[in-house]
Amino acid sequence: MTTTTDNPKTRLDLTRPILWLFAAFMIVLIVLPLSWLMVFAFTDKARHPTLQNFVTLFTDPAFLDPLLTTAIIATTSAVICCLVAAPIGWLVSRTDMPGRQLIRALVTASFVTPPFLGAVAWELLAAPNSGMLNQLYRHLTGAEDPLFDIYSLTGLIFVISCYTFPFVFVLVANALDNMPGELEDASAILGGKAWTTARRVTIPLALPALVAGALIAFLQAMTLFGSPAILALPAGFHTMTTKIWSLFQYPPKLELAAAAAVPLLVLTILLLQGQKFLLGRRGYSVLGGKYGPPRPIEMGLWRWAALAFCLLVLLNPVFLPYFALLNAAFSPNATTLVTPSTATLHNVVFVFTELSSTQLALKNTVILGASTATIGTILALVVAYVTTRRVIASHRMLGFLATAPVAVPGIVLGVGLFLSYTRPPFVLYGTLWILLLAFLTINLPSAYQQLQAAFATIHPELEDASRILGATRLQSLRQITAPLLRTGVIATWCFIFIGVMRELSAAIVLFTSQTKVLSVLIYDLNESGDLAAISVLGIAMLVITFTVVLAVNRIPMFGGGAAARLRNG
Amino acid sequence: MRGRKLSRRHVLQGSAALAVGTVFASAVRAQAPEPVAITPALVEAAKKEGRLIFYSSMDLPVGEKLGKAFEAVFPGVTIQIERSGSERLFQRINQEFASNIRAADIVNSSDASHFISWKKNGWLMPFVPEDVAKYFPENCRDPDGMFAISRMWLSSIAYNTNLVKPEDAPKSFADLLDVKWAGKMVKAHPAYSGTIMTATFQMVRELGWEYMEKLAKQRVMQVQSSTDPPKKLSLGERAVMADGNEYGIVLLKEAGQPVEPVYPTEGTPTISGPTGIFRTAQHPNAAKLFQAWLHTRETQQFFVDFSAQYSVHAQVQSKPGQRKISDIKLMKEDAEGVEKMTEEIKTRYARLFRV
Numbered sequence: 001m002t003t004t005t006d007n008p009k010t011r012l013d014l015t016r017p018i019l020w021l022f023a024a025f026m027i028v029l030i031v032l033p034l035s036w037l038m039v040f041a042f043t044d045k046a047r048h049p050t051l052q053n054f055v056t057l058f059t060d061p062a063f064l065d066p067l068l069t070t071a072i073i074a075t076t077s078a079v080i081c082c083l084v085a086a087p088i089g090w091l092v093s094r095t096d097m098p099g100r101q102l103i104r105a106l107v108t109a110s111f112v113t114p115p116f117l118g119a120v121a122w123e124l125l126a127a128p129n130s131g132m133l134n135q136l137y138r139h140l141t142g143a144e145d146p147l148f149d150i151y152s153l154t155g156l157i158f159v160i161s162c163y164t165f166p167f168v169f170v171l172v173a174n175a176l177d178n179m180p181g182e183l184e185d186a187s188a189i190l191g192g193k194a195w196t197t198a199r200r201v202t203i204p205l206a207l208p209a210l211v212a213g214a215l216i217a218f219l220q221a222m223t224l225f226g227s228p229a230i231l232a233l234p235a236g237f238h239t240m241t242t243k244i245w246s247l248f249q250y251p252p253k254l255e256l257a258a259a260a261a262v263p264l265l266v267l268t269i270l271l272l273q274g275q276k277f278l279l280g281r282r283g284y285s286v287l288g289g290k291y292g293p294p295r296p297i298e299m300g301l302w303r304w305a306a307l308a309f310c311l312l313v314l315l316n317p318v319f320l321p322y323f324a325l326l327n328a329a330f331s332p333n334a335t336t337l338v339t340p341s342t343a344t345l346h347n348v349v350f351v352f353t354e355l356s357s358t359q360l361a362l363k364n365t366v367i368l369g370a371s372t373a374t375i376g377t378i379l380a381l382v383v384a385y386v387t388t389r390r391v392i393a394s395h396r397m398l399g400f401l402a403t404a405p406v407a408v409p410g411i412v413l414g415v416g417l418f419l420s421y422t423r424p425p426f427v428l429y430g431t432l433w434i435l436l437l438a439f440l441t442i443n444l445p446s447a448y449q450q451l452q453a454a455f456a457t458i459h460p461e462l463e464d465a466s467r468i469l470g471a472t473r474l475q476s477l478r479q480i481t482a483p484l485l486r487t488g489v490i491a492t493w494c495f496i497f498i499g500v501m502r503e504l505s506a507a508i509v510l511f512t513s514q515t516k517v518l519s520v521l522i523y524d525l526n527e528s529g530d531l532a533a534i535s536v537l538g539i540a541m542l543v544i545t546f547t548v549v550l551a552v553n554r555i556p557m558f559g560g561g562a563a564a565r566l567r568n569g
Numbered sequence: 570m571r572g573r574k575l576s577r578r579h580v581l582q583g584s585a586a587l588a589v590g591t592v593f594a595s596a597v598r599a600q601a602p603e604p605v606a607i608t609p610a611l612v613e614a615a616k617k618e619g620r621l622i623f624y625s626s627m628d629l630p631v632g633e634k635l636g637k638a639f640e641a642v643f644p645g646v647t648i649q650i651e652r653s654g655s656e657r658l659f660q661r662i663n664q665e666f667a668s669n670i671r672a673a674d675i676v677n678s679s680d681a682s683h684f685i686s687w688k689k690n691g692w693l694m695p696f697v698p699e700d701v702a703k704y705f706p707e708n709c710r711d712p713d714g715m716f717a718i719s720r721m722w723l724s725s726i727a728y729n730t731n732l733v734k735p736e737d738a739p740k741s742f743a744d745l746l747d748v749k750w751a752g753k754m755v756k757a758h759p760a761y762s763g764t765i766m767t768a769t770f771q772m773v774r775e776l777g778w779e780y781m782e783k784l785a786k787q788r789v790m791q792v793q794s795s796t797d798p799p800k801k802l803s804l805g806e807r808a809v810m811a812d813g814n815e816y817g818i819v820l821l822k823e824a825g826q827p828v829e830p831v832y833p834t835e836g837t838p839t840i841s842g843p844t845g846i847f848r849t850a851q852h853p854n855a856a857k858l859f860q861a862w863l864h865t866r867e868t869q870q871f872f873v874d875f876s877a878q879y880s881v882h883a884q885v886q887s888k889p890g891q892r893k894i895s896d897i898k899l900m901k902e903d904a905e906g907v908e909k910m911t912e913e914i915k916t917r918y919a920r921l922f923r924v
Contacts, residue, residue, distance in 0.1 A: 130804035233924045234790045249760050249915065250660040335804050354633045356649045422668040430670040512665060513622055513651040513672045524653055527761065529797030530629055
């Protein structure tokens with residue numbers, strides 16, 4: 001399959017130099033900060049080698065407790081996400097449930113919502129005493145005790161799951177969308193009952209996506225910083241990310257912080273290996289030269305129950321939080337139900353005319369979002385191509401490089417970048433460039449996973465056909481693969497853009513007053529309890545994100561654009 | 570004990586000047602540069618720079634209102650306020666200086682000990698506004714002219730009047746250890762907030778770490794900024810505020826929110842917030858103009874009136890209706906003491922409160 005040397009024509013194939021260039025870039029992008037982290041983890045302040053950091057780490061309950069808490073959070077969230085995302089993905093993709101587009105849009109909305117914003121919204125809803133849901137519950141039942149306490153481990157797991165399940169959903173739904181109907185039809189024709197077809201055909205074909213989804217959910221939940229910082233600290237416990245963050249307090253204990261990242265790194269590598277082991281060597285490419293669309297399963301009256309189920313689930317990440325934010329934005333008191341007579345524009349006026357950081361943060365965020373998404377998509381596209389088509393010998397390493405950052409909590413990557421780019425020859429701290437590098441690195445794994453999955457479903461025979469007919473690799477990419485990948489490319493661009501809007505953990509280490517982004521501004525406002533200002537900014541942030549995502553999805557011939565970028569790359 | 574007596578003796582010094590004990594004890598004086606008035610030349614130079622970046626831990630609406638007032642007086646100079654907890658600002662400023670980033674022009678910290686460190690590092694620019702030279706008590710300004718105390722405020726107890734009857738309300742820090750307040754209190758964090766760092770130092774000095782140990786067992790809701798507990802209290806999220814900005818409580822009460830401050834019988838922690846200009850300021854003239862303007866009688870009076878804080882400017886009147894600071898039993902501030910104990914407070918606090 002890897003036929004790079006047997007091109008009979010002498011036309012210059014630029015593939016290899018370009019790929020090596022990308023590999024070099026990735027090494028700088030990822031290996032440099034990770035190396036600095038390793039250096040710090042295994043040395044003392046004078047940079048003499050030592051294991052003392054790990055001894056401190058593994059003998060102090062102040063570190064072990066957060067590690068255990070994080071493991072519980074990540075595992076539970078991953079399971080919840082799969083349990084919620086798999087049925088919704090299947091309902092949306094393979095059944096005749098009404099409102100499927102609506103459900104997809106709403107899941108996208110929950111994905112677009114930054115987890116820290118969701119956490120603040122859930123504070124408004126379910127803080128034990130002032131939370132609106134608890135107020136309502138007390139009003140209705142006369143009870144004294146709260147119904148919900150968002151400042152708890154359960155509350156935190158719930159909020160994290162609310163904004164992590166879309167990762168699983170996207171992968172599962174895409175896999176099901178791309179699965180040819182013929183395979184299921186064949187099973188049915190051969191007498192397979194619905195359940196047999198599901199067990200023998202649909203589930204095995206969707207399994208890689210679900211496992212990948214579970215993995216991403218686990219890693220997301222493990223490395224999230226904003227939600228734990230907002231909900232766990234008031235409750236009096238730490239997760240690994242908040243613990244690591246607390247190590248940056250003055251005087252910073254960077255060695256311990258770096259060492260604390262190592263267990264997370266090891267855990268991730270084990271998980272990635274586990275995924276490989278689970279999925280074995282079976283090939284899963286199903287998008288060949290010809291295929292039919294999946295046939296929707298008729299559900300009869302159950303389809304309404306299914307819709308109700310989906311809407312009920314989406315109450316938690318979307319309807320209730322958005323309602324709480326809107327209410328707080330226009331209410332004089334964040335958790336009091338606003339009425340026409342009490343509605344006020346005070347908060348809006350404050351945020352847009354008095355708050356001096358708003359304009360700058362808005363501008364920085366949009367610039368970073370668009371540039372990271374563009375560069376990141378190109379990068380992920382090339383790496384995914386190289387690894388799925390095994391273009392160069394070191395494709396495994398490239399794939400590993402693209403996946404590795406997933407193991408590094410954003411906050412630790414932030415420190416790694418900080419250590420790498422605060423000294424010559426690359427002094428980037430204090431500029432938007434360092435944030436661009438951070439956002440690029442953080443979003444690369446999921447972008448890569450997404451495009452790799454997209455590539456994996458397109459059989460190489462399509463490209464081979466083109467190459468046999470004399471096209472260079474780049475030409476066949478442009479003419480054959482790129483158009484088939486169009487949806488995946490648009491999705492990835494949006495994915496990264498949203499990822500940048502959601503990102504807080506690296507930004508919180510790397511920002512300066514001139515490079516502040518919206519997420520940091522919102523986090524700062526949360527620390528001083530300015531919930532109304534957060535609500536206004538949060539809504540503004542959501543509006544921007546939705547506008548950009550919708551606009552990008554409407555650009556005609558985006559596939560052609562993507563190919564052109566590839567050519568330039 | 571000693572601290573309390575001192576603070577009382579120092580409460581009123583001169584006309585309206587409020588003294589804080591000796592915040593910056595220093596025998597050597599008179600190395601400060603000549604006092605500077607706001608001149609048209611300074612205003613012009615500031616306008617040429619056009620911008621000012623002000624790092625501050627003031628409650629956001631208060632800080633932004635101050636900024637807008639400055640912009641209104643000197644159109645053409647826009648001010649960008651970087652608000653965060655003082656301990657966090659301290660960390661960031663160190664981080665930025667270590668990387669040669671000179672973003673901050675001027676800083677107002679709620680942990681006065683930060684200025685000891687910055688001065689030691691040689692990061693501050695000597696500049697003495699006319700009003701500071703004329704009307705600020707000696708112990709409220711740096712002898713070398715590096716900074717002056719721009720505001721003073723308290724960290725008090727408070728309660729939500731919808732949730733707690735006045736007769737049941739805690740009267741002292743000791744009262745907060747009553748089991749009836751378990752799970753019902755909110756407090757801020759000394760590793761984030763300079764106000765709380767300063768207050769925790771004073772409480773530990775007067776009440777001992779045993780007090781903090783017992784308080785930690787009360788399942789306290791732990792927020793970050795000292796500006797947050799008043800807000801959590803007014804939302805009704807918690808019934809009692811164990812520490813936090815008293816001025817936030819006064820402002821919320823004025824706005825009709827159900828909150829009431831309590832000045833604990835053991836004494837109320839006192840915090841002073843100095844302002845100083847960085848030697849490396851990118852907008853030095855705008856910074857000087859702001860520093861001069863901030864300490865004039867008019868600005869200090871305006872600040873006291875709208876922010877419910879206190880001024881050490883001799884000509885400033887206390888805010889009508891607000892409880893006089895001379896009627897409140899205060900704990901004495903000691904910036905040098907705080908500087909020595911910062912790390913211990915952060916470490917022990919984190920161990921006790923688990924975050």
